[in-house]
Amino acid sequence: MSDATLALPAGPETRKSDVLTVATTVAGIAGFMVIVGLFAAYLEVRALAPVWPAKKVSLDNYLGTTLTLTMLMSSVTAEWAVQAMKIGNRRHALTALALTPGFGLAFLNLVWYLVTKVGFGPGSHPYGALFYAFIAATVVNVAVGMGFLIVALLRTFGHQVGPGNTSVARAAAAYWHVVTAGWVLTFVALYVFQHR
């Protein structure tokens, strides 16, 4: 009998997802849940408050719609970057990856303008506390997403990301989509459900 070493056959190979995409998606869900919690709180207080929204509070629908369109367009460019990377179109990928945080910056600029124009503070009334909580959570989400996109942009610029290795861009885009979904929920609360 030969002295060959026999090994038991290995088990079936398990399909496993990309580490970065899984972690980013889970982190995105966590960020979204902050907005979901605030949304539930908003509906509760809105239903029970004697006056809603507070007196002399009226948000400009034009600004809210512009903010929403900005985020939706940024989600399109984020996905454009991923698709361009997949087919090896580096120029398109770089353009789209630069445009997305650009949209994010424009969004933050508009949010700043909105905050300076609303005419109430977080301590003015319960509506104010909720309004600023939504804004603060969104700003943090957008800032984190922009940081992630800039990392993806720099790595693409340095040829570390390409058709065979799109995970950074894929993960950054996935996080950005969740950020956009979070803003859409915020928009529904603050603008669509502004009045009872």
Add this chain to the structure above:
Amino acid sequence: MTLTEAPPQPAPSAEPASEPVAGGSILTTADHRRLGRLYIGFALLFLLAGGIVGGLLQVELAGSGVQVTGNAFARLFSFHATVTPLLFLAPLWVGVATAVVPGQIGARDLAFPRLQAFALWSYVVGGGVVVAAYIVGSPRGAGLTLSVPVRVAGASSTATDLWIAGLAVVSIAALVAAVNLLATIVTLRADGMPFSSLPLFSWATFATAAVLVVAIPTFLGGLLLLYLDQHFGGSFFAVGTRGTQQVWQHLLWLFGRPEVYLLTLPGLAVASEIVETQTGRPLVNRNVAMGALGGFAILSLGAWAAGASASTAVVLPTYSALTALVAAPAGVLVLLWLGTLREGRPKPNVTLFYVVAWLLLVLFGVANTIIAAAAKVNAGTAWSTGHLHVVVLGAPVLLGFAAVHHYAPRIWGRALHQGMGGLEVLLLLGGFLVMGLADYLLGYDGAPWHVADLINPKSSWLALEKLGTAGAALVLLGTLVFVANVARTVAGGRGAEEVSA
């Protein structure tokens, strides 16, 4: 011919993040075992701080007259109620999981080792800020066990701002650790290891982390609202504002109520592994055990609907059923342990003694729940204090210490001392039983909870408070013996059993 069994192969390390990260100094290390040890060490430090303050509160109640005046009592009480569950028990489990899970699933390291180091130091800094809040002043939050976030609405307070900021940092640290552990278990399992073959502790860690990813962010939303309201002098959480008390209950409890169960969930898995190890055979039905652990995690979220009493429950028609259902998976697990012990030949070991102690303590709590329901005891009495100490703190502490004993060879490369372990079990079980009994009896007699001193106390009340103080002293002593046992093992003391990790 030689026949060898092929061990599980580590997951392919295509991702640079999955490469093991070398040690370095304590501050810069990203080695998962060292991080786990540091987590456990800091958690024990916070336990000692919270435990000593809890002991002081018990001594105050045992003596007639007020030795600690109202504001100081409120500050110490809030410190004890916040630090013990949030800065000790939860991080202890994160530490054990950080050290043990990669090895259990055949991974070389965590998915993001440096992220776990970030989570550790964020927890330490956040915990330090929470402690600093109590040193600076009296935070307006009356701890996390009450349904009203603040007692007074009005001007900003530095202590309250620090308290909120510290809790936010600790929560973010827990969230980051949960995301990292989830990603590790999902993506870095050894080839050929499906989810159904995960070791029970890794499975419980996965389930716990998944619930935390949903629950912690809502709490962060609540803290954000509380900060904006407090810092800018708002009236959001003022008593007169309609609806906002329920908002706090929803946002706090969606985290706080599951957290109570999640402090036990990894312990149930550890107890299952201990039973398997000490009987030398697998659980009688491992798939049912996995289902029970997963069910426990999912059902823990339903406990959010419960109130301190039926009159304040958020969802009246369902809360009793949802809360009671959580007990079912735990009961199934206990039956599986008993079945396995019956079929195997259990070896006497301190870890098994810990599991038996846990079972006795939980049965003690369950029996008193039935008695309280029959006697219609009010929730706002000392009975609730007893129940918190027995079921919410005592039982998970026993399983937490059992886990450290069980996994010590993997964490430090040495086993903890068995004799000292036996002493720990006796002191802790005796202490929690005596302390719980005193509080339960006080509750049946109508003594209030959360008070600096008993007003016009019956003579039996003071005697029972003295009994409770003796119980607290035993618990503190048991904890000190455990800490000494760990310190002895860390130092590699003589007689510490060397075991290859």
